[in-house]
Amino acid sequence: MLILAKILLGPLLLAQGKWLRKTALRLPEAAGPRLGVEHPPGAAAAAPAEALRLLVVGDSSAAGVGVEHQEQALALPLARHLAARSGRAVAWQLVAQSGVNSLEALDLLARHEIGPAAVLVVALGTNDVTSQMPPRQYVANLRLLAERLMARAGVAHIVFTGLPPLHTLPAAPQPLRWYLGRYARKLDSALRAWIAQDPTLRYCSLQWALPHEMAIDKFHPGHGQYAQWARMAAEIIESGLAGGAGRDGAA
Template structure:
């Protein structure tokens, strides 16, 4: 059905996509540190290894929509995780506006990646806009995970799901409908893959509401980043917790 709709609505979708690229408000990435260390308010009684966290992604991971990294994803996530776990968190952010899952592989090659046991990935919106096939999207993510497992020692991975592009205020109809359907297609492929891999976790973004977005009506606003960071910290802590047995 989606392929048929693309053929039928092709000229309209192309014209609207060009209009959106031309008229969209361009916001900068959030300013501030992209590496750091966050300590809990109450450190553990005995020495314990820090949690090493790596966040990889596109403009949403880079904090587009807010002014400072303190209000974005990676730094608040590290702070939440430090408080929840009672452990120091060493964190690193590798993100760039506009990258899709394939381009993220090149982005990683341009950075020195430190050791990381926990990986958070926020990629997918640009795979929608670049029409990345679902199977290729998953193949790119699998390669990214395998590379970081070998390079950084990653053991726990959380993927952010696709945002609700069907509610995207910046896009006119029927482009909004089409982007939403394609995002759901990629999100379904992502969740299917994650369900088969014990070390992977999924963080849904479907709760994000249009009126809480940034002023460009495309990226998360401060409240959405805060909620995203809290949810991800909870998922990570659950994965790090000792399993009964």
């Protein structure tokens, strides 16, 4: 159905896509540190060997576009939640860049110095939708990313963030919004099917995100959505570290 829609609506979708890129409000990535150590509330500084090491990799949403500072974004609040929940220090690192898709993220990682990490959180997919990455290639790229970071950083626990509900994207006109939403569902289904086959992987849904809670560009998460995302990811990670069976962050 999507192939037929692309053929029939191709010129209109292209025109609307160009209009969206031309008129979209450009917001900067969140300011602030991209690595650090968070300690449990009231706890003394832990020795480096005792710290839980967290790596967050992704696109503009991981970079915190939509909020002003990393304290309001994903990686830093996630580290704080994990420190509070686990009672351990959390050494965290963020590697993210606006506009990258799953293939470009591989090059992004190659250009960065990556420290040791036991836990990896990945937020990639929206730019795979806009660049029309085939679902199989999307999953293959994510698999390669995970394999490289397991070998390079020692990652043992991985959480993949699902695609956001692009069918509700306020910034996009119809029928572009419908098409992006359907394509996002295809990529998300492929991601979930892969994760279901591997008990070492976890999935964090973003389907709960509501359009009126987005940032002022009507494209990226707002402050409340980042806060919810960080809480959910912390719960999923804690469950995985404890050997919990739950894999889906949608509940």
